[in-house]
Amino acid sequence: MSTSPAPKPAVVEEAYTILMQLGGKEFLTMTGADKLMAAGRTESNPYPWLRMDLRENQAQINRLKITLMPTDTYRMEFYRQVLVDWSPVISHEQTFERVYGDDLRELFTSVTGYETYMPRIIIGE
Template sequence: MSEEKAPIVVVEEAYTILQHLGGRGFLAMTGAYNLFAAGRSASNPLPWLRMDLQRNEAGVNRLKITVSATDNYLMEFYHQELVNLEPVITNKQVFEEIGVENLAQTFREVTGYETRMPRIIRID
């Protein structure tokens, strides 16, 4: 009997955040994985996107990007691990009121990873 896969639910705001970072190219270049999101609702007025990160120069393994009330972004980089089945967060770096144009730049500065696929052009 075949195994049923869990459905993939796209949260529009989280998809927009990912597109601002560079979309699929961002995921390919950075190796970010386990994307988890929450959309805007009565109990959650600020949508967010969280992802796990590969090893990087900052020593962080998670990033949470929240859309602020002013339509800018709050970026929280941190290292999370389980100690005695309790989550322990260390090395937290928070950047507030980041504009769309600075999302990828802030990510590059913290992690050292390029976020965009290189464009290869042909010169005759």
């Protein structure tokens, strides 16, 4: 009796697609982004999203949420969230609508100042 692998939940596939649009492991390595959290499509949440924490940067933001919109573009929400008396306080908000997948990395760099591509070393020609 053979067993096939369990199907991946949609939330994993959609979040993975968003992360791959950013550059995947290369993006995470270059930017130091961590604590990824995702939500897939449900009746109460029709738009899948990926959220991550960011390290200190020029925009003074510490969080990014990327949402896949019905137009097959993304909404990028950069913001700073801190806890004050156990309540979240949000500031430094910057939201960009209708961002194409090919533009995610460039927009991330323009807001945070972090490069998302690893340098390539070419030896000899």
